[in-house]
Amino acid sequence: MPTALRRSDLSDALTFVREAGQAPDSHAFRRHVLEQLPRLVPTTMISYNDISPDGEPLLLLDPRDAWTEERARDFVRLAGEHPLIAHYQRTGDPRPLKISDMMGRREFRRTELYQRVYGPMGVEFQMAVTLPAAPGAIVGIALNRDRTDFGERDRAMLELLRPHLAQLRRDAAVRDAARLLQSIVDRTLGDEGRAAIAVGSGGGVAYASPGALDLLASYVPQWRTPDVLPQVLLDWRTRERRRGLAPSRDLVLDGPEGRMLVRLLPSTEPAGHDVVLLHEHRIGASVLALTGLGLSGRQAEVLLQVARGRTNAEVARALHVSPRTVQKHLENIYDRLGVRSRAAATARAVAAMRHDPL
Numbered sequence: 001m002p003t004a005l006r007r008s009d010l011s012d013a014l015t016f017v018r019e020a021g022q023a024p025d026s027h028a029f030r031r032h033v034l035e036q037l038p039r040l041v042p043t044t045m046i047s048y049n050d051i052s053p054d055g056e057p058l059l060l061l062d063p064r065d066a067w068t069e070e071r072a073r074d075f076v077r078l079a080g081e082h083p084l085i086a087h088y089q090r091t092g093d094p095r096p097l098k099i100s101d102m103m104g105r106r107e108f109r110r111t112e113l114y115q116r117v118y119g120p121m122g123v124e125f126q127m128a129v130t131l132p133a134a135p136g137a138i139v140g141i142a143l144n145r146d147r148t149d150f151g152e153r154d155r156a157m158l159e160l161l162r163p164h165l166a167q168l169r170r171d172a173a174v175r176d177a178a179r180l181l182q183s184i185v186d187r188t189l190g191d192e193g194r195a196a197i198a199v200g201s202g203g204g205v206a207y208a209s210p211g212a213l214d215l216l217a218s219y220v221p222q223w224r225t226p227d228v229l230p231q232v233l234l235d236w237r238t239r240e241r242r243r244g245l246a247p248s249r250d251l252v253l254d255g256p257e258g259r260m261l262v263r264l265l266p267s268t269e270p271a272g273h274d275v276v277l278l279h280e281h282r283i284g285a286s287v288l289a290l291t292g293l294g295l296s297g298r299q300a301e302v303l304l305q306v307a308r309g310r311t312n313a314e315v316a317r318a319l320h321v322s323p324r325t326v327q328k329h330l331e332n333i334y335d336r337l338g339v340r341s342r343a344a345a346t347a348r349a350v351a352a353m354r355h356d357p358l
Helices: 007-020 025-038 069-077 083-090 105-109 112-121 150-190 212-219 231-241 285-291 298-306 310-318 324-338 341-351
Strands: 045-051 058-062 124-129 138-145 196-199 206-207 249-257 258-265 276-282
Touching: 007 150, 007 276, 025 045, 025 058, 025 138, 058 069, 058 105, 069 112, 069 249, 069 310, 083 124, 083 138, 083 231, 105 112, 124 150, 124 298, 206 212, 212 249, 231 249, 231 258, 231 276, 285 341, 298 310, 298 324, 298 341, 310 324, 324 341
Parallel strands: none
Antiparallel strands: 045 058, 045 138, 124 138, 196 206, 196 276, 249 258, 258 276
């Protein structure tokens, strides 16, 4: 390193990296860079640019009012003529570089880029560092000054921070993706009585999708410790994990308004989290109408499926029982309704549900 950094420089750099690592997302990371990096490398203006050939460019500048729509358009149009961008595109060299490393001040002032973008903003000197990006894209942090050029101490500081900035950017992108995935999962699970709970090795609840705990509590009313799974689920989970590679068997919980299937997705890591999926099947108006014929809730569910034209095998799959159990329910249904055939039972069901479509 041509210029040794002082101990205070190293301490400041460590603080910058530590605080940047606490950014919850990419937006906060970029804001931290714009606000705090000039404290390590003094500048009059700093920009964070993410230019992709097939996407909308991200151009952030502090102070913000230096950008105008026209200057932003000119910058994107003339980006290939920027001496530092052109050098990076040609060589892939990610080191901190100054425009003065590439050309003299007079030559820079003659460029259209200077005349249309940098000159009107009062930028005379620039040092930039690039971060790893997708093929064809350029992510760069540019530090600008109006009076004096950057020195070797400034270059050394950016060189020290460059690998950390690259990793911090990647970490922020991972958090963005995780948050987006969680949002999608939460919205998806929120439909049709679905929910999920992530469970640690001791049965503690590490994460629960919206409504998951309330849904579980409605089927296990004696449950009083929402930070740990109910005992009935803990015992079931223990049994299922002992099955090893064999497919897990669902736990079925009956409630006053329906039935809930509980499925286990065991972790593949020793210290990982199991995922417990909850899927509620509520008794609808159709089933309630059929219970009015003197049928039990389960018999009403079977008759509803039959009235929809499903075979015994299809009914068995829908209700997670065996075809033999479905046939036994049908025999009991015939006796309750005083009929002798599937068609007659279906006719009684349709009549009972005349105000509720199949």
